[in-house]
Amino acid sequence: MGRAHEVRAASMAKTAAIKSKQNAKYSKAIYIAAKSGLPDPDMNAALKKEIEKAKKAHIPADVIKKAIEKAKGGTNEAYTPVRYEGFGPENCMVIVDCLTDNVNRTYTSVKVAFGRNGFKLGVSGCVAHSFDNVALFTFKGHTDEEVLDTLMMADCEVNDVEMDEEYVTVYAPHTEYSKIRQALVDAFGEIEFDEDDTTWLPQSYVTLDAEGMRKFNNFEAALDEIEDVQEFYHNVERKSEE
Numbered sequence: 001m002g003r004a005h006e007v008r009a010a011s012m013a014k015t016a017a018i019k020s021k022q023n024a025k026y027s028k029a030i031y032i033a034a035k036s037g038l039p040d041p042d043m044n045a046a047l048k049k050e051i052e053k054a055k056k057a058h059i060p061a062d063v064i065k066k067a068i069e070k071a072k073g074g075t076n077e078a079y080t081p082v083r084y085e086g087f088g089p090e091n092c093m094v095i096v097d098c099l100t101d102n103v104n105r106t107y108t109s110v111k112v113a114f115g116r117n118g119f120k121l122g123v124s125g126c127v128a129h130s131f132d133n134v135a136l137f138t139f140k141g142h143t144d145e146e147v148l149d150t151l152m153m154a155d156c157e158v159n160d161v162e163m164d165e166e167y168v169t170v171y172a173p174h175t176e177y178s179k180i181r182q183a184l185v186d187a188f189g190e191i192e193f194d195e196d197d198t199t200w201l202p203q204s205y206v207t208l209d210a211e212g213m214r215k216f217n218n219f220e221a222a223l224d225e226i227e228d229v230q231e232f233y234h235n236v237e238r239k240s241e242e
Contacts, residue, residue, distance in 0.1 A: 015054075021227055025227075026053065027059075029054075030050045030054060030071075031067045031068075031071050033046040039068050046130050073151065081097065082097075083096065083125050084110050084114075084121060085128060086120050086122040089212030090208055091123070094219075095128060095231050097231040098110065098119075098226075098228040112222075113219060116222065117215050129201065131202050135171075135175075135197075135198050136172075138169045139193045140167055140172075140192075147161055150184065151180060154183035156176055157172060157173055159172050199231075
């Protein structure tokens, strides 16, 4: 149950990020998805997924439209995915995923955020092995039993299905994302997902004392200021949000 709570807590934290940075984040993701195939969400599953995520985060329609139009035009911006991993208070583990057109700029910004807040930037792969890359769905309105039965009937590979109060959370291999999403929509119609993505979940959580949480919150706030940061994963349990 704690794991499902952390999933929802992370989802709520996303919506609290700075608006301009959020707009830039989703604009980049939509642009790249549109460039990877046809710039039409009906013909491009990746683009459809990014548009749905943007709408869920209340990104303005004109931001979404401009990103797609940009991909249709002659612009050919080159964005490079980069990942930074490291440690914080009590050896908590963090993963910072970025999308950038200037790797040196992004590295400097992220390195400063680590250093100023007492975090240590590690080498590639130093903490990723302690996380699982999964497809994740959280929603209300159904029981864990009927959801599991539905996915088994659709021949989907599932790691776990949890029920936490009124929420059902499905965990599966990240490669099963599209198949599971389609099976859920086919069985239950259009679902209002609280979480609907592929993500990195920690295999265990750590609890920080007050000082550790202060440093962690400052570090997270510093990352929110970096436009190139797309996602932030960690294994810190947010006890204050329970």
